[in-house]
Amino acid sequence: MRKLDRPTLRAIFPLLISLALVAKAAATPAYPLKPSANGRYLVDRSNVPFLIIGDAPHSILANLNNEDATRYLTNRGSNGFNALWIELLCDSYTRGAGTEGSPNYGRDVNGNNPFTSTLPGGYYDLTMPNPAYWSHVDYIVQTAAANGLQCVFTPLDQGGWTQTSLRNGTNRCYQYGQFLGDRYKNSPNIIWNLGNDFQNWRKQQNDAVILAIADGIESVDTNHLMTIELNSMVSESQDDPNWISRITANGVYTYYPTYDETLVAYNKPNIMPVLFLEEHYEYENVGGEFGTPNVLRRQEYWSLTSGALAGHMYGNHYTWTFTSGWHYLRTTGVKQYFKNFFSSRNWYNLSTWTFTSGWQSHLQTTGMRELMYFKSFFSSRKWYNLIPDQSHTLLTAGYGTYTPGGNVSDSDYATAAKTPDGTLAVVYTPVRHTLTIALNNFSSRVTTRWYDPTANTFMAIPGSPFPNIGTHNFTTPGNNSRGDPDWVLLLQAQGGGGTPTPTATAQPTLAATATPTATPTSTPTATPTATPTSTPSATPIPTATPRVTPP
Structure with a gap:
């Protein structure tokens, strides 16, 4: 090939840069998202249908410095993810620093506390944000945006920050929500997801403070989707009637066969897009069931074909804790699970080999790869x-x-x-x-x-x-x-149903071409029938809680 001389290169270089910028802009999703006209799925700012495919790096603020965070975010964007569930406040419950009320709990990877003042008992005053901590959050938001990723932010995790929210009360929680809404109202790549393992939502005082945060956000930010994750082992956002008028997506959470709770959410009279928020994560054990690729596939395909048309959030033990994995063998039930699993197969020398490396070695996993197949299959059709x-x-x-x-x-x-x-x-x-x-x-x-x-x-x-x-x-x-x-x-x-409307994100870096292979035989034998059990309805506590107004 003939080499170009330097004057020619100088002449075409600006054109090449312009073309690259245009290509990047064309591939960037038009965030923020919103519900479709019929309320069943999500669309982007240009009204193009959008399928959320998310990872759950809950503890990224606590455990990854900017260099590592950039590596992780770049990897997730290039592999086809378009959303990340992140805890804005992260203590030991979500693999961060300390427990609430202890000195410096919830500090970030740089040693910055999220707030500069505490209330009696050592709990943070949510009205006193620390600029250094929130600048770190800003970096994550901006770097995620550069990689086509939305930040699904939980403002105050209810697995680990319950007492902090109660000690602050509704007025301070409302002001904290205002702070968040005002800071990120113009960042297009944000989704608000309140709660997280919100086991106590049925208690009026617990619900009220989280509702106050939501009201504070919405008082200044009406640009972004909002949902809430309620309790494990099974729930959907509308179980709590206080949230129906506040949320724009119904979040499903279950460790049981995912079609059931998804249908509960889909069949609610207050129609809104159903987003599958949480289930068994890859490499984790909940209730004696391990997050194998087979379990993950069932969860994904069951949920979308049962009405979770907004999308699916995936999780991976290594990329939500950002730890080496060795400590995980100390988790209740996991050590015995692996002992039984490997000893029953006489694989005694393999019982801990998968835990010898850290999160960096668990980015390109089988579960992630098959999730991207799932995304490709549905987003190339009118899902x-x-x-x-x-x-x-x-x-x-x-x-x-x-x-x-x-x-x-x-x-x-x-x-x-x-x-x-x-x-x-x-x-x-x-x-x-x-x-x-x-x-x-x-x-x-x-x-x-x-x-x-x-x-x-x-x-x-x-x-x-x-x-x-x-x-x-x-x-x-x-x-x-x-x-x-x-x-x-x-x-x-024939002649219909095959026109794709792909979700506008980067495509995964994996070879995934669909090619015809061997042809099986269609067997016209009698098919056993089965009658599904009736879908149980959730039992909400209908305690009306009015919106909080500014103090």
């Missing part, structure tokens, strides 16, 4: 028009048993969703099933394919496309590329 098939008019038989509780890995239930125009349907089955599909739901002949959620590949189905009449049985084609039995059945009417 935002999908409606859960709750009455089984699409998937009429072979869906297994609906279980509202129990372990994620024990459920065999297949979920389905379809668009009202009859052009697209998606079925996720966690186990081997023969799925009976009513093809008369579609507007024309139906092209069907199996999608492997562990490899991002498609598999042709003999006989496809099928006429849009009657029913047809589709039997899962054995195990996927990871040796697990879960598959996605994609059904598209």
Whole structure:
């Protein structure tokens, strides 16, 4: 190739820079987000449908200096994430410094306390912010924005800062909310997520102080989405009726099969986008169930096909604690879990090998890679028009048993969703099933394919496309590329349902091309039927709490 001379390079260099800036601007999402016109999904500032795919670096302010934070944020942006759940105040509950009331609790990685004054008992005065601490927060916001990432901020974590909020009372909490709202009202890449393990929301005094923070934020910032995470092991934001008029997205939190609580949220009469906030994290053990890639896939596909059209927040033990992992073996139940797991397989020398390195070695994980396959699969289709098939008019038989509780890995239930125009349907089955599909739901002949959620590949189905009449049985084609039995059945009417509206974010740096592979046999055998149990409704405490007004 002929080398360009220096004058030519000087002439075209400004043009190249301009083109690069234009390309970056075109790829940058138009934040902030807002609910769609029908209230079912999110759109950006240009009204383009947007699918949140988030990580949960809860303790980033406490544990990562600017250099490490930049490395992490750059990695997450380049791999396709577009949101990060961050605790604005982080003590030992979320792997930060100290416990509330102790000296210097909640200080950041640079040694800055979040506030400059304390109340009797050693609890921070929330009306006295420390500029140095909040400058560190500003850096995270700005660096996240440069990487196309939204900061999903929890103002006052209720797992670790409960007494701080109560000692401050509603007036100081309101002023703290005003401070946050005023500081970040013009930062487009913000979502407010209050609560976090809010076990005491049913107590009026506990609810009132967090409501006051929300009211303080909204008194000066109406630009950003707001939601709240209530209690574990299962909840959704509208369980607490006091929040219905304040939030713009319904956040789901469950460690049980995710389709159940997602449907509870989706079916609420006050319609708003359902965002799946928290579930089993990768590499963690909650209630005796480990966050394996298989468990993570079930959570993700079940939730979206059950109505969580706003998106899905993922978590990884290493990238929420930013620790080496060795201390995790001291967590209740985890040491015994690994002892049993490895000894039963005679892998005695491997029982702690995955914990020898830190968070830097756990960025490109199987769970993250498969989450990006999930994002690619749905964002290249009109996911935002999908409606859960709750009455089984699409998937009429072979869906297994609906279980509202129990372990994620024990459920065999297949979920389905379809668009009202009859052009697209998606079925996720966690186990081997023969799925009976009513093809008369579609507007024309139906092209069907199996999608492997562990490899991002498609598999042709003999006989496809099928006429849009009657029913047809589709039997899962054995195990996927990871040796697990879960598959996605994609059904598209010819001439429709395939026009993508991709979420405007950077694409993941992984090879994920969907190519036809071996063709399985569609087995037209009888399909066992199952009747799902009724979806339990949440039990809110209807204590009306008025909005706090400025003191």
